Amino acid sequence: MISLSASDAVPQRPGAAGEDASSVGGIFSVAGRRQRSAQRSGYTYRDNTGRSDLAVSVQNLSVTYRTRFERVPTFKKAITRRQRAIMEIQALREVTFDVPTGTAMGIIGSNGAGKSTLLRTLAGILPPTDGRVEVWGRASTLLALGVGFNVNLSGRENVRLGGLAAGMSKREVEERADEIADWAELGEFIDAPLRTYSSGMFSRLAFSVAVHMRPDILMVDEALSAGDAKFRAKADAKMAELRQSARAMFLVSHGLGSIKDVCNDCIWLHKGRVMMHGSPDECIDAYTEFVQVGKTPSTMEEI
Numbered sequence: 001m002i003s004l005s006a007s008d009a010v011p012q013r014p015g016a017a018g019e020d021a022s023s024v025g026g027i028f029s030v031a032g033r034r035q036r037s038a039q040r041s042g043y044t045y046r047d048n049t050g051r052s053d054l055a056v057s058v059q060n061l062s063v064t065y066r067t068r069f070e071r072v073p074t075f076k077k078a079i080t081r082r083q084r085a086i087m088e089i090q091a092l093r094e095v096t097f098d099v100p101t102g103t104a105m106g107i108i109g110s111n112g113a114g115k116s117t118l119l120r121t122l123a124g125i126l127p128p129t130d131g132r133v134e135v136w137g138r139a140s141t142l143l144a145l146g147v148g149f150n151v152n153l154s155g156r157e158n159v160r161l162g163g164l165a166a167g168m169s170k171r172e173v174e175e176r177a178d179e180i181a182d183w184a185e186l187g188e189f190i191d192a193p194l195r196t197y198s199s200g201m202f203s204r205l206a207f208s209v210a211v212h213m214r215p216d217i218l219m220v221d222e223a224l225s226a227g228d229a230k231f232r233a234k235a236d237a238k239m240a241e242l243r244q245s246a247r248a249m250f251l252v253s254h255g256l257g258s259i260k261d262v263c264n265d266c267i268w269l270h271k272g273r274v275m276m277h278g279s280p281d282e283c284i285d286a287y288t289e290f291v292q293v294g295k296t297p298s299t300m301e302e303i
């Protein structure tokens with residue numbers, strides 16, 4: 001999983017070489033301003049009334065990260081002159097697919113395949129370097145756990161912050177803050193600063209905020225891994241419920257079992273390219289064969 005805030009990488013796109021990735025996003029939920037901001041760059045957010053058949057359309061999408069770093073090759077050169085270097089990483093290469101309404105799409109692939117990058121681009125957090133992304137409806141994303149949270153604020157205050165950042169009005173946030181806090185089942189910790197939370201408590205709060213946005217499109221990136229068994233069961237039930245009401249759902253996971261359980265469509269990415277788009281069964285079969293692992297209980301949980 002990647003960190004949104006700590007990155008010095010810049011997703012490269014024509015005419016925008018200096019823009020910082022964090023300026024178009026950086027929190028677990030995206031709506032309104034961020035989606036409109038990304039709109040200028042090949043990402044188009046439309047309201048959910050535009051089309052009934054499609055939730056997302058991705059055409060020839062490429063994303064390249066550009067990272068600047070100081071290179072200090074020798075002691076002598078370090079004294080005389082620092083060298084600046086730029087590293088380019090092509091995270092997605094000409095990715096094309098459509099997502100009909102009602103789809104729960106699993107995204108699988110090895111480490112570094114481009115799964116999180118794809119999700120972040122669909123959410124409008126990263127602008128495409130090339131190609132187009134069209135999204136019909138409000139996306140609520142659960143990308144990296146707790147990214148965007150302020151650890152010095154209480155859980156309740158973060159709920160309000162998260163809601164506003166996700167594009168909810170102040171009234172909506174006030175109306176739903178208690179419900180979100182209750183669902184997370186944090187007891188009196190809800191009023192304690194986040195720095196006192198365990199990672200599982202963090203994940204409960206982040207998940208609760210994301211799913212209570214009543215998103216048209218829900219994006220989940222291995223978010224449930226930190227929760228305990230009871231929380232995972234509750235989160236699974238919530239995801240099943242959302243799958244009925246949301247226009248589409250995306251799930252990135254190394255747990256192939258959850259992809260199989262939750263999803264009805266799948267994409268297998270490898271080195272930024274789509275290797276296969278098909279049913280979860282087909283993609284998991286091809287992927288496990290490709291990486292030469294059997295479908296044992298442990299590999300279905302984690303590859």
Ligand SMILES: Nc1ncnc2c1ncn2[C@@H]1O[C@H](COP(=O)(O)OP(=O)(O)OP(=O)(O)O)[C@@H](O)[C@H]1O
Nearest residue numbers: 001007009065089091110111112113114115116117
């Ligand atoms: N902020 C960044 N700056 C520079 N390169 C990045 C950044 N984030 C991702 N990358 C690179 O982009 C490629 C795709 O990364 P990404 O995180 O999308 O893969 P992933 O499939 O989600 O991996 P994992 O399963 O390990 O979480 C990798 O080569 C990675 O090194």
